[in-house]
Amino acid sequence: MLRFGHMALPGPLKRFFCSIANATTVLLNPTERVITIKNATNEDKKMHFPLAWLRDNCPCPVCYSASSELRNLKMMDFCPRVNAVSVQMSEQSESMTVSWDDGHSSSYRLEWLRAVAFGADTAGRQRPPLTRNRPVLWCDASKATAPIWQPKKVRFEHIMKSDAELLLTLLELEERGLVLIEDCGVDSEVVKNICKRLSFPRTTHYGETFEMRAEAKPRNLGYTSDRLDFHTDLPYMHEQPGVQALLCQVQASGPGGDSLFADGFSAAEHIRRSRPDLFRLLTTVPVRFRDRGQLADRRFDLVATHATIELDCQPDGEWCYRRVHFSNQQRDLLQAWPLADVQLIYDALKAFNDVIEGRDISSDSSKVQLQVKLRSGEMALFDNSRLLHSRTGFSGERQLAGAYLLWDEVLSRRRTLESQLQIGRQD
Amino acid sequence: MHCLHSTTLKSAFSRLKLLPGRWCHRLFSRSLSSASSKSSAWHRPDASAAAAVSVDEARRTLSVTWPSSAQDWTASHWEAASLFPLAWLRDSCQCPTCFNPATKSRTLHFKDFNPRVPVRSASVSPDSSTLTVEWQDGHRSSYSRQWLQVRSFTESARRRRGEALAFTARKKQWSQELTEFDYSELMSKDSVLLELLHHLDCFGCLLVRQSPTELGTLPKFGQRLAGFLAPSNYGHSFEVKSKSDPSNAAYTSGYLGLHIDQSFYSRRPGVQILHCISQPTDGSIQGGESLIADGFQAAAIMRRSHPDHFQALTTLPIDFNDYGSDFVGDFHFINRETVLRLNSIGEVDRVTFSGHSRDYNQNHLEPEKVQLLYEALKIFYETLSKPPCIIKHKMQTGHMQLLDNRRVLHGRLAFNVIGTAERFLHGGYVEWDEVYSRMRRLEEAARGDAREAQ
Numbered sequence: 113m114l115r116f117g118h119m120a121l122p123g124p125l126k127r128f129f130c131s132i133a134n135a136t137t138v139l140l141n142p143t144e145r146v147i148t149i150k151n152a153t154n155e156d157k158k159m160h161f162p163l164a165w166l167r168d169n170c171p172c173p174v175c176y177s178a179s180s181e182l183r184n185l186k187m188m189d190f191c192p193r194v195n196a197v198s199v200q201m202s203e204q205s206e207s208m209t210v211s212w213d214d215g216h217s218s219s220y221r222l223e224w225l226r227a228v229a230f231g232a233d234t235a236g237r238q239r240p241p242l243t244r245n246r247p248v249l250w251c252d253a254s255k256a257t258a259p260i261w262q263p264k265k266v267r268f269e270h271i272m273k274s275d276a277e278l279l280l281t282l283l284e285l286e287e288r289g290l291v292l293i294e295d296c297g298v299d300s301e302v303v304k305n306i307c308k309r310l311s312f313p314r315t316t317h318y319g320e321t322f323e324m325r326a327e328a329k330p331r332n333l334g335y336t337s338d339r340l341d342f343h344t345d346l347p348y349m350h351e352q353p354g355v356q357a358l359l360c361q362v363q364a365s366g367p368g369g370d371s372l373f374a375d376g377f378s379a380a381e382h383i384r385r386s387r388p389d390l391f392r393l394l395t396t397v398p399v400r401f402r403d404r405g406q407l408a409d410r411r412f413d414l415v416a417t418h419a420t421i422e423l424d425c426q427p428d429g430e431w432c433y434r435r436v437h438f439s440n441q442q443r444d445l446l447q448a449w450p451l452a453d454v455q456l457i458y459d460a461l462k463a464f465n466d467v468i469e470g471r472d473i474s475s476d477s478s479k480v481q482l483q484v485k486l487r488s489g490e491m492a493l494f495d496n497s498r499l500l501h502s503r504t505g506f507s508g509e510r511q512l513a514g515a516y517l518l519w520d521e522v523l524s525r526r527r528t529l530e531s532q533l534q535i536g537r538q539d
Numbered sequence: 540m541h542c543l544h545s546t547t548l549k550s551a552f553s554r555l556k557l558l559p560g561r562w563c564h565r566l567f568s569r570s571l572s573s574a575s576s577k578s579s580a581w582h583r584p585d586a587s588a589a590a591a592v593s594v595d596e597a598r599r600t601l602s603v604t605w606p607s608s609a610q611d612w613t614a615s616h617w618e619a620a621s622l623f624p625l626a627w628l629r630d631s632c633q634c635p636t637c638f639n640p641a642t643k644s645r646t647l648h649f650k651d652f653n654p655r656v657p658v659r660s661a662s663v664s665p666d667s668s669t670l671t672v673e674w675q676d677g678h679r680s681s682y683s684r685q686w687l688q689v690r691s692f693t694e695s696a697r698r699r700r701g702e703a704l705a706f707t708a709r710k711k712q713w714s715q716e717l718t719e720f721d722y723s724e725l726m727s728k729d730s731v732l733l734e735l736l737h738h739l740d741c742f743g744c745l746l747v748r749q750s751p752t753e754l755g756t757l758p759k760f761g762q763r764l765a766g767f768l769a770p771s772n773y774g775h776s777f778e779v780k781s782k783s784d785p786s787n788a789a790y791t792s793g794y795l796g797l798h799i800d801q802s803f804y805s806r807r808p809g810v811q812i813l814h815c816i817s818q819p820t821d822g823s824i825q826g827g828e829s830l831i832a833d834g835f836q837a838a839a840i841m842r843r844s845h846p847d848h849f850q851a852l853t854t855l856p857i858d859f860n861d862y863g864s865d866f867v868g869d870f871h872f873i874n875r876e877t878v879l880r881l882n883s884i885g886e887v888d889r890v891t892f893s894g895h896s897r898d899y900n901q902n903h904l905e906p907e908k909v910q911l912l913y914e915a916l917k918i919f920y921e922t923l924s925k926p927p928c929i930i931k932h933k934m935q936t937g938h939m940q941l942l943d944n945r946r947v948l949h950g951r952l953a954f955n956v957i958g959t960a961e962r963f964l965h966g967g968y969v970e971w972d973e974v975y976s977r978m979r980r981l982e983e984a985a986r987g988d989a990r991e992a993q
Binding site: 144145146160161162163164165168169180181182183184185186187188190191192193228229230231234235242243311312315317331332333339341348349350351353354398402403404405410411412413414415416440441442443445446447448449450451454455458459461462465469471518519520521523524525527528531532 | 599600630631641645646648649650652653655690697766769803804806866867869870871873875895899901904905907910914916920973976
């Protein structure tokens with residue numbers, strides 16, 4: 113498995129690369145400022161290396177620090193117009209050496225060059241699974257009757273002790289956005305422990321962890337026993353923590369208190385196909401969210417503005433869903449919307465809500481919601497930037513404890529687990 | 540006393556049955572003229588003329604024309620005619636069923652909300668103080684004139700509100716000297732704290748002097764600024780001094796190039812605070828000057844002088860990574876982002892840059908673009924490294940340096956420690972969301988009332 117730096121490939125792969133390295137030729141094109149390596153037996157498999165990039169990534173100890181796996185070469189010492197005086201392949205075609213006009217000389221192992229080559233098929237390439245696994249929608253809007261997906265259940269003890277189990281859980285979280293963890297116990301410390309297994313709980317103005325229960329003087333609807341609207345948490349932050357852990361400590365003894373989760377990406381996809389005009393509004397109109405209040409002696413007033421559906425757009429026109437921001441309660445009264453657009457903006461928000469609520473059911477496939485009554489000691493780990501959540505009304509006592517994590521750190525944990533368990537290619 | 544309603548006085552006299560009607564009138568006129576000679580300074584809006592309401596169901600709007608006599612001189616703005624979308628009026632009903640004034644949040648459930656609910660009737664009270672709308676679904680909403688005036692959807696009202704809603708200051712170019720604040724004044728006076736936060740938002744960097752040199756100073760200061768220090772993958776805070784086994788370039792004594800902290804995070808800390816616990820000025824620490832550079836200013840310069848390279852920095856994404864082991868255990872971060880990020884109106888709102896964290900992998904870019912990108916990186920770096928973008932200064936014991944990590948890059952010249960001297964900086968972060976929240980509440984408290992912070 114290839115790694116950063118210049119380490120060896122495992123056995124079977126190494127044999128494969130060596131066998132085709134024999135008839136390799138290397139060409140320097142000073143005008144285009146590119147070095148091209150090609151194989152005599154396979155003309156189509158050309159590998160290109162821009163000169164500036166080669167100089168920037170020289171692996172020698174002066175230019176690269178193997179101990180910290182970081183570039184040493186300083187931008188102020190780097191000349192992007194440096195020229196290659198000569199380039200040659202070693203006898204066994206295992207390495208390529210470039211001599212530069214600044215007096216420097218760089219040697220690159222061919223197996224490393226193969227992994228990072230610029231080719232016809234690499235332009236625009238994303239790096240999943242290294243960066244982020246692509247989300248898989250809960251339901252396929254194009255299919256007539258697609259069964260709603262069911263969440264994976266894991267045992268708390270297993271993911272705390274087994275790296276493999278934890279890795280599978282995180283992969284599922286990345287793809288589907290929700291995992292249920294059973295037998296956690298009801299101590300709120302459990303929430304911190306799960307977070308520490310991944311990185312650490314992200315403090316917000318609600319604290320390191322938070323508790324939800326019906327209160328006599330509720331600070332918002334969450335602290336009542338009412339049915340809630342579907343929402344994402346913390347939309348009033350510029351970049352809200354993307355992962356939430358929610359533990360059911362006490363479940364209502366009577367009816368109700370069910371947790372509801374909805375796939376925002378599936379809902380977005382449904383709207384895009386059925387009402388593209390409203391989808392356009394949902395992806396472009398900025399909505400201002402606000403959370404104002406007081407906790408103990410601290411007063412707070414957080415405000416942020418987001419489009420309801422955020423897309424990740426590439427320069428070449430390719431795009432995918434990135435985040436959903438939706439909270440009726442925290443949508444601010446004051447909005448910067450032009451008068452003529454307001455009615456349609458509300459129509460769009462309502463239409464989105466109808467799809468999530470399952471009211472806009474043209475067929476079963478548009479049902480993007482699932483309902484689960486968490487038992488005491490059961491935890492939901494979910495993608496707060498993709499799923500919307502709510503709960504049914506209840507009577508009696510019910511208490512949840514929760515905390516947030518950053519996707520940056522959860523993905524980092526997934527990568528290091530893969531690396532430790534030697535699963536998957538690293539680029 | 541012409542502030543009092545003429546009919547009120549008249550009817551008051553009549554009710555007392557002291558005098559018949561026409562006598563009331565004469566008495567009233569006399570009392571008016573005698574009162575005006577005493578002339579009171581206080582005025583109240585006189586809304587004797589009625590306001591006019593009209594509903595346009597086709598456009599789904601409602602308009603109110605206010606009498607000029609009802610003009611509220613205490614308000615900073617006044618408009619003769621206000622305009623509202625009907626959907627927004629229903630959504631923004633202020634009654635206890637629909638709205639919680641303590642949390643200023645909507646309690647009306649979205650599933651019960653019909654964005655097309657028609658109006659059954661709409662009227663303004665005789666004194667023009669209240670608009671009442673009765674909806675077809677049976678609900679009834681009341682809105683005060685002041686409330687409506689502030690939230691009107693006319694172009695002029697929206698423009699004013701847009702400026703107020705923007706809240707964050709327009710970024711300003713800094714001078715070559717760092718502005719300094721005093722630590723004890725900051726900790727004790729809210730007005731000074733607010734001034735510091737505004738300055739940080741506007742200019743992106745500043746210095747605090749005379750802070751205590753105990754290790755616990757930084758968390759206390761972070762709490763004062765923004766409620767809590769925001770932890771990162773390096774811990775709740777980090778220490779910068781030479782380490783024998785460096786897991787990060789900053790821990791050596793070598794030159795550290797200009798960079799944005801945590802470029803390998805997509806959600807990264809907003810404000811960096813560096814507390815200088817020890818950097819003696821007796822010559823025992825050679826070098827170690829801090830470099831700080833204004834990324835927004837460098838971007839603005841490049842936009843004019845090298846537009847193609849500027850465009851490369853805003854369109855060609857780069858992978859930034861960090862790999863190692865620290866507070867969170869093993870970590871491996873990757874973030875793909877353009878060096879300069881543009882907001883929806885084409886302004887640069889974030890810089891991402893780090894020489895040492897820039898990943899070698901770039902084959903998502905076409906080879907022809909790579910040359911342009913490298914030239915752009917070099918030009919950007921050179922622009923950052925000279926005036927007017929750069930400030931070089933040496934932190935002294937007791938200094939705290941604050942930087943906007945969205946805008947300002949920082950670095951450090953190599954240093955040599957002579958003898959047993961110690962160079963010790965303690966660093967941490969706070970989040971902009973929390974800083975802005977603190978600013979809003981401080982401004983509100985300074986205004987001395989509970990008028991909504993816009």
